[in-house]
Amino acid sequence: MSTQDTSKAIPLAFAHEQSPVRLLELPPSLVSLIENSTFKGSSPILKIKASTPIPTDGSAAPNHPPPFAVLTTATETFSIRSVHSSNSIFILKPAMIPTLSSSQEDQDSDTEMSDFKIPSPLKPGVLVTSTCASHLELIPSKPDTELLLHSLLTEYISPAHTLQRLSEAPTKTQLVKDTPVSDAEFTQGWIDASCFEIDGHAVRLTPASCLQLFKTIINIMYAVAGSESQWRNEGIGMDEVMDAIKEDGELDEWPTDALRAVVRGSWELKKDLDGSLGYSFNAPHAARWVGKHVLIANPDKSFTESEFLNVWKDNVSADCADLLDLKILDGFYTQSALGVVRYVHGSAAAEASSSAASSKKKKWHEKFAAGKKR
Known part of the structure; x- marks a missing residue:
């Protein structure tokens, strides 16, 4: 007969049919985002996307195999990894558990089981509804969106070159949905890779084309606006830049969005006091952008x-x-x-x-x- 005091024990039972459950361990930054958003009354948008391995051109090789899926917030990307443990995790819920009274325990220990059953009293306890031997872990990830878009999109060389199978190219909306990165990271990668849409399909400028357009656009701005004007110091709107290019006429055959892509990448985006956005030609920024494209054009x-x-x-x-x-x-x-x-x-x-x-x-x-x- 047991000498332990069972009067304060909590009965534990296992459900015959357990519900499949996968637990997700959240990093502190994501917990803070959810808690703060809930406090403000608006929930953050979280997305789970299938991971696409980044094909490399031999210049960069991943250290680890790509995850099967990622979770993204508006600005961050987390790889989802399955973690196995030797210790099981129990998912519990309150339940009334049948228990044996003292007289029943004595009877079971001293005599053989009788042909009739005495109803067991119910006691508040917990029921194991699921057993988890593994859980999902979120690991902060810094995907190279520029390199990913380089591998996914068709190159646009010039208006004189016909694009093959353009109708099979994805739209920008499809890319945002399917690319395993956050929306903010996609936006920056779209700029860094000099991407644009033509006839509703996403393509990217070749590095050599970017360099050609950059030199022509800068020469046009010097010819139209001079060297000490607002375009270099305070910044001007994209429409004003495009008006100057249109007035010159040298780049009329190029898609307008292709020209915008070069300006977005090689110029610096500025925010005015009134909240409006403008572009200014920042020499250090432009020098780095050109140097990078010289390297990419000659891999x-x-x-x-x-x-x-x-x-x-x-x-x-x-x-x-x-x-x-x-x-x-x-x-x-x-x-x-x-x-x-x-x-x-x-x-x-x-x-x-x-x-x-x-x-x-x-x-x-x-x-x-x-x-x-x-």
Whole structure:
């Protein structure tokens, strides 16, 4: 007979048919977003999207396999990962549980089971409705939306080149829905990849076309508005930029949205005190944008440092020439010990830089041996 006091025990029972449940562990930033939004009376929009592996061109290789799905907020993306545990998690709900009275316990322990059953009293307890041996974990992710759109979209070279199978290209709305990134990250990636729509289908400008259009647009702005006007200092609206381009007429054959895509990427967006948005030509921003596109336009080319700087200088405006420094292109290139510059995108550049730095460090036993020789 048990000597434990069972008067304060909570009865526990397992349901014969358990409901399938997957628990989702939320990171602190997402919990805060939900709580603050609920307090303000508006719930955040959360989306679960299938993950699309990013095809690489050999310049960047993912360290980890892509997740099967991601969860996005308006501004952030989280990879969803299944985590298995040796300890099961029970999902409980209150229930009245049949229990044995003291007399029944004595009878069961001292005598054989009788042919008749005494009704068991009910006691408040908990019922296990589901057992979870794994749960879902959200991991903050920084997807390279620009590289993803580069791999998904057809290149637009020029009005003289016919686009093949344009009707099969997705719309921008479809891309926003299907691309596994947040809406804010998609918007920035759309700008960075110089994307636009033509006949309702999404395409992207080739890097070489971007450089060509950039030089022409800047020359037009200098010719129409001069060097010390509002377009360089305070910023002007996109429509004013497009009016100047239209007045010049040199780029009339190009789609207007293609020209807008170049301005959005190479100019700096400014917000005025009245809340209106304008674009200003910021020389450091433009220099970095041009340098990046020179590298992307030559993904397989090995430049000497001086050769690359000359090509870079040829594609920027005169007031950017003194700003050209490889340091402003960190993340888009690697440079060998011999000074050879090659394009490489994103995390691969960081890994290459880290590897180069670590190779310069001597191992502890090499330092020890060098010390002994002194």
